[in-house]
Each structure stands twice: as C-alpha cells, then as structure tokens.
Amino acid sequence: MAGIVLDNVTKQFSNGYKALEEISVTFDAGTMTFLTGHSGAGKSTFLRLLIGADEPTRGRVLVGGVDISQLRKKRMPWYRRSVGVVFQDHHLLADRSVFENVALPLRIGHFPAKEIASRVRGALSAVDLLDKEKLLPGFLSTGEQQRVGIARAVVNRPKILFADEPTGNLDPTLSKTIMDLFSQFREIGTTVIIATHDIGLVKDMGQPTLNLIAGRLDPAGSSGLVGQTEVRR
Amino acid sequence: MESKQSENLDPWGKPVGGFANWLKDHGRTFNETTLFVSQRLASSLFVWFLVGIALSLPGVLWLAQVNLQAVGEGWQGRAGLTVYFEPVVDTQDIEDVLLDLKKVPIVKTASLTTSDQALQDFIAQTSESQDLRNILESLDANPLPASIQITTLDSANFIQLESLQRRLSAQKQINDVVIEKTWLERLADLTTLLNRLGWILGLLFAFGAIFVTSASVRLAIESRLEELRVMALVGATRGQMRRPFIYFGACYGFGGGVMAVMFLALILTSIEGPLQALLGSYQVPLQVKGFDGAFLLWVVGVGVALGIIGAWVAVKQRLRSAQIL
Numbered sequence: 001m002a003g004i005v006l007d008n009v010t011k012q013f014s015n016g017y018k019a020l021e022e023i024s025v026t027f028d029a030g031t032m033t034f035l036t037g038h039s040g041a042g043k044s045t046f047l048r049l050l051i052g053a054d055e056p057t058r059g060r061v062l063v064g065g066v067d068i069s070q071l072r073k074k075r076m077p078w079y080r081r082s083v084g085v086v087f088q089d090h091h092l093l094a095d096r097s098v099f100e101n102v103a104l105p106l107r108i109g110h111f112p113a114k115e116i117a118s119r120v121r122g123a124l125s126a127v128d129l130l131d132k133e134k135l136l137p138g139f140l141s142t143g144e145q146q147r148v149g150i151a152r153a154v155v156n157r158p159k160i161l162f163a164d165e166p167t168g169n170l171d172p173t174l175s176k177t178i179m180d181l182f183s184q185f186r187e188i189g190t191t192v193i194i195a196t197h198d199i200g201l202v203k204d205m206g207q208p209t210l211n212l213i214a215g216r217l218d219p220a221g222s223s224g225l226v227g228q229t230e231v232r233r
Numbered sequence: 234m235e236s237k238q239s240e241n242l243d244p245w246g247k248p249v250g251g252f253a254n255w256l257k258d259h260g261r262t263f264n265e266t267t268l269f270v271s272q273r274l275a276s277s278l279f280v281w282f283l284v285g286i287a288l289s290l291p292g293v294l295w296l297a298q299v300n301l302q303a304v305g306e307g308w309q310g311r312a313g314l315t316v317y318f319e320p321v322v323d324t325q326d327i328e329d330v331l332l333d334l335k336k337v338p339i340v341k342t343a344s345l346t347t348s349d350q351a352l353q354d355f356i357a358q359t360s361e362s363q364d365l366r367n368i369l370e371s372l373d374a375n376p377l378p379a380s381i382q383i384t385t386l387d388s389a390n391f392i393q394l395e396s397l398q399r400r401l402s403a404q405k406q407i408n409d410v411v412i413e414k415t416w417l418e419r420l421a422d423l424t425t426l427l428n429r430l431g432w433i434l435g436l437l438f439a440f441g442a443i444f445v446t447s448a449s450v451r452l453a454i455e456s457r458l459e460e461l462r463v464m465a466l467v468g469a470t471r472g473q474m475r476r477p478f479i480y481f482g483a484c485y486g487f488g489g490g491v492m493a494v495m496f497l498a499l500i501l502t503s504i505e506g507p508l509q510a511l512l513g514s515y516q517v518p519l520q521v522k523g524f525d526g527a528f529l530l531w532v533v534g535v536g537v538a539l540g541i542i543g544a545w546v547a548v549k550q551r552l553r554s555a556q557i558l
Contacts, residue, residue: 051466073471081468091463105467110254152467 003029004050004160004191009059011045011215019045020215023059032182032192034202036221037212043195044088046212047162050193051085052076063160081109084158086166090149092137098124098148099133105156123151126181128174142169150178154185161185161192167201179205258473266480269453270488277488280449284489287442288536289496291435292528296497298427299523301420313341313384314394316401317409320348320378326406327379334381337397339389344382351377378408391418439539446485446543450478454551465557474557478548479541486540490533497524497532 004027011020020042027033035043048054049061055069062068063079071079084105092101099120106116124130127147137145146169153161161182167175179201186192196202202209211221270277318327327345334343346354352375359365385394391412398410454461461474501521 053466077465077468077470077473079468080466083468085466087466091459091466093460093463104463108464108467108469108473110257156467 003027003064004193005060005062006049007060007062009049009056009061011042011049011054012057018215020049020056020212023217025210025217027191027193029191030186030189032186032194032205032207034205034207034209035193035195035212036197036199036202036209037218039197040214041212042215043212044164045215047085047164047193047195050160050162051083052079081105081156082159084153084156084161086146086150086153086161086163088164088168090137090145092145092148092152094137097134097136098129098140101137101148102133102151102155104152109156119155119157120151123155126154127151127178143171143174146170147174147178150181154181157190158185159190161190163192163194165196166194167196167198175201176204255472258476262476262480265477266484269477269481270484276449277485280445280485281488281492283445284442284485284536284540285492285496287438287445288489288493288532288539289500291431291438292493292497292532293500294427294431294434296501296521296523296528298424298431300521301424301427303520303522304420313382313413314398314401315411315413316381316383316407317411318379319406319408320374320376322379322406327381330401330404330407331381334383339385339393339397341384341386342382343384346380346382348375348377348379351375351380439535442486442489442536442539443543443546446482446489446540447547449485450481450544450547451551453481454478454547458551458555458557461552461557462555474552475545475548479544482540482542482544482547483537484540486536486538486543487533488536489540490536493532493536494529 006023006025009020009023010018012018023046035046037043045054049056050063050068052068052071060067060069066079068079093104096104102120102123103116106119111119121130121133124133127150129144129147129151132140132144137148140148146166150163150166153163163182166182167178170178175198182192182194183205209222211218213221316330331343331345334340352369355377356366356369383397394412398412401407401410457477461469464474501524
C-alpha cells in the first residue's frame with residue numbers, strides 16, 4: 001500500500017513558466033482519484049512529478065513516506081517498477097509486437113517466461129486485445145494502441161497506477177470497461193490517479209476529483225475528497 | 234533525522250536475486266547483440282574494418298621494433314671493426330698489424346682474410362651470376378684487398394672502437410677501417426624511433442578506434458532512443474539501459490581486433506620475400522618475432538577495451554543529453 005503526499009509543490013520550467021503552483025494534497029492508499037482541468041492546466045506535469053520524470057522546483061512529493069525527488073537515481077527504477085503508467089501518447093515500441101510491448105516491464109523485472117506469458121495474456125484479455133498479440137502497434141487503431149498502453153501499465157500489478165487521458169481515444173463502452181479495470185485495481189489496494197478531460201465519465205464513476213486551473217488546485221471544482229483525499233490550501 | 238527515518242521506511246529498495254538477474258540480463262544482452270550485429274553485417278563489417286586499420290598500424294610498428302631489436306641482439310656478438318688493406322701490401326705489414334691488434338685490450342679476436350680468400354669467397358657468393366664471373370676473369374689482377382675482421386669484447390664501447398679505428402687508419406698500408414658498431418648504433422636509433430612512433434601512432438589510432446566505435450554505438454542509441462525512454466519509465470536500471478550498447482562496443486572492438494590480426498598476417502606474408510632477402514644479406518635468418526598467440530590476444534584485447542571505452546563514452550553522453558540517465 002502506498003499513499004501519496006504532495007507537500008506545497010511548485011514546478012517552474014527554465015523559461016519561467018509555472019506549470020504547478022503550491023499544490024498540497026494527500027491521496028490515501030487504495031483510492032481512485034480523477035485529475036481534471038483544461039489543456040495546459042498542469043495535469044501531465046502533475047503525473048510526471050509522481051513518476052519521478054520531473055522534479056519539483058519547490059516542495060516534496062512523498063510516496064509511501066519517501067520523497068521521490070530525493071530518491072537516488074539508482075533507486076528510482078525500483079520505485080518505477082511498482083508504478084503503472086498509461087501515457088497520453090502511448091509510448092509503444094513500433095518494432096515490437098503487442099505481446100512484447102506489454103511484456104516489457106516484466107522482462108525488465110526478470111519475471112520467469114511462463115509468468116510473463118500468463119500475465120501478458122491476462123492483461124491483453126482485460127483490454128480485449130488477446131487476438132492481436134502478434135501484431136505490431138502500427139497495424140492497430142489509435143484506440144487499440146491506447147489499450148496496449150493500458151495493458152502494459154497494469155501487467156506488473158502495480159501498487160500505484162497513473163493514467164494520462166487513458167480513454168481519450170476510446171468509445172464510451174470501452175471507456176467504461178477500462179474504468180472498471182482500474183476500479184478492480186483500486187479494490188485490491190492500488191492507488192489510482194487518472195488525468196482526464198472526460199467530465200461525463202468522471203461523474204459516472206462517482207470518485208473524488210481534483211480540479212486544476214492554471215497549475216493551481218481549484219477547491220470549488222474538486223469533489224468527494226473528504227475522508228479519502230484531502231486537499232490542503 | 235527525518236531522512237534517516239525515510240530510509241528505514243523506504244519501500245523502493247533493491248529487489249532480491251540481484252546477481253542471478255544480472256547474469257540473466259548479460260546472457261540476454263549477449264544474444265541480442267549477436268542478433269543485432271548479424272542483422273547489420275555490412276555496417277558492422279565497415280566498423281570492424283576501420284577499427285582493424287586503426288589497430289594494425291601500431292601493431293606493425295611494434296612488430297618492426299621487436300624484430301629490429303632482435304636483429305641487433307643477434308649482431309651483438311659480432312660487433313667490431315673490419316680493417317681493409319691497400320690492394321698491394323707486404324705480408325709482413327699485415328702480420329705486424331695482426332700482432333699489434335692482439336695486444337689491444339678490447340680486441341677479442343682478429344682473423345685475417347687474404348685477398349685470394351676474399352676473391353674465392355666473392356666467387357662463391359656470386360656463383361649464380363655468370364656476368365660477374367666473366368668480369369672478374371677479365372681483370373689482370375685481384376681487385377679485392379686483404380682484410381682483418383676484429384671482434385671486440387661485449388664491454389667495449391663506441392668511443393673505444395672509434396679510438397682504435399683512428400689509430401689503425403693512421404697506418405699507411407691500411408686503406409679503410411669500418412666500425413660494424415655504427416650499424417648497431419643506427420639500428421638502436423631506428424628501434425627507438427619506431428618505439429616512439431609506435432606509441433604516438435598507437436595513442437592517435439586508439440583515439441580513432443574509440444571515435445569510430447563511439448559514433449557507431451551512438452547511431453545504435455539513436456535508433457533505440459524511444460525504447461530507452463520507455464524502458465526508463467517502466468523501471469529499467471541504468472545498467473540495463475547501458476548494457477546492450479557496451480556489448481555493441483565490445484563486439485565492434487573484438488571484430489576490429491580480429492580484422493587487425495588478419496591485416497598483420499597479410500602484411501607479414503607480403504613483406505616476407507623482401508625481408509628474407511634483406512636479412513639474408515646480413516647472414517641473419519628470417520624469423521619473425523612477436524607475432525605469436527600472446528600478441529594476437531593482446532591485439533584483440535586492446536580492440537575490445539577500446540570498443541568498450543567508445544561505447545561507454547557514447548552511452549554516457551547521449552543518454553545524459555536525452556535526459557534518460
């Protein structure tokens with residue numbers, strides 16, 4: 001179980017642009033939270049800080065009690081192996097089959113071949129792509145590529161799951177399927193944070209929401225946080 | 234205090250089974266590298282060729298230096314002087330010089346070759362040339378002078394040899410005195426020159442080999458940059474990301490080393506004839522030294538080491554600039 005705390009976090013880029021400003025928020029372990037806001041509100045930067053791809057200019061990002069920005073580079077890979085990430089632009093390897101793309105985190109984590117096969121097929125089945133495991137990503141539609149990315153994020157059975165616009169290219173039925181999959185992970189104790197534009201979907205799921213406006217938390221636009229996710233201003 | 238507490242609570246520690254996994258990774262990387270290189274055989278051959286050239290020139294210079302040194306050592310026992318008399322000289326004068334030489338402390342042996350013996354030796358050595366024999370037969374008198382070959386003690390230095398040369402040259406029945414040692418001095422100078430040149434060129438070409446492998450590995454990195462970005466985000470360690478490229482470098486270096494060995498063998502084979510003729514004229518048998526198993530292993534080993542260094546430089550620079558490491 002891994003709770004996440006952002007303590008007065010500001011991220012300012014070298015050109016002076018502040019993507020996030022004075023964000024303080026706590027996500028309890030085993031919760032599912034939506035991160036909403038317009039394009040450029042800071043959602044992607046928020047997730048990049050959580051996976052250690054960027055460092056805050058000020059403040060701390062604590063995951064499981066550890067300041068991620070202070071993790072030595074040698075220890076960062078171990079942290080990332082316990083995190084599943086769905087990228088907005090999929091980040092699939094064009095020269096690897098669907099199976100190999102999904103298997104990548106498991107190969108890096110030295111899982112036995114049998115377990116890799118079993119887990120990859122399980123994940124592909126969950127996103128309804130089992131029949132396409134041998135294809136290269138170039139032969140898939142954008143929505144299918146998105147689902148491969150989702151399968152890769154969950155195949156490692158992560159303690160924390162971050163998703164950046166995971167349903168952006170999916171039809172409503174598939175979007176619902178994917179959200180149900182994320183909910184199943186939440187039920188087994190995974191902390192899930194999903195950045196999305198899809199307000200309808202957020203309302204349907206009835207989960208806490210954090211709304212960002214120009215890099216700042218918007219308490220008025222955030223909801224359902226009491227008891228699960230606390231917004232401190 | 235707080236950081237110590239964080240350390241104790243750290244859930245992101247290194248997983249167990251690290252060494253076995255590390256070995257497994259090496260095995261997989263080895264297979265991937267073999268596949269990668271065999272799939273790009275033409276470009277790999279080109280890199281091997283360039284690294285091979287870079288390694289073979291210093292290798293040739295080193296072999297030349299070792300062999301010249303060996304020739305010098307072979308001549309050491311025969312260092313000394315040769316005294317050439319005037320074409321017409323009394324036998325008594327020659328005997329006097331011989332007796333005089335036996336009293337000189339640095340002289341080990343002094344042996345006389347009369348003009349008749351010199352002529353017979355010359356005829357024997359040029360037995361295959363009918364033209365030379367015809368010329369000799371057409372002469373009224375034997376043109377070859379009597380000579381004395383002097384060998385000196387190993388401890389004799391060049392100054393002592395020069396002093397003896399001056400003393401002998403002053404006698405009117407003596408036409409010329411040649412110090413054999415001058416050849417050794419020149420040879421020693423040449424060996425030193427080749428040694429220096431070998432080191433300088435060795436360093437320059439080593440940088441060349443590093444540059445070639447570095448550039449080739451950089452190309453391999455570029456073609457897999459997206460994969461490396463994804464690998465980093467899903468938890469690959471720095472070692473896992475670097476390893477394939479270090480193996481590429483080692484492979485390029487190994488191939489270059491093997492290529493260099495082949496070039497050296499080719500060079501030695503092609504100069505064997507002229508070298509045999511040259512050494513034969515000094516009565517030195519052709520026996521190439523240094524081109525043995527240890528030398529070949531050394532060349533290949535240096536190739537591998539340079540390849541690894543080149544790859545390391547490329548990986549470090551490129552992955553850092555791409556903000557992956």
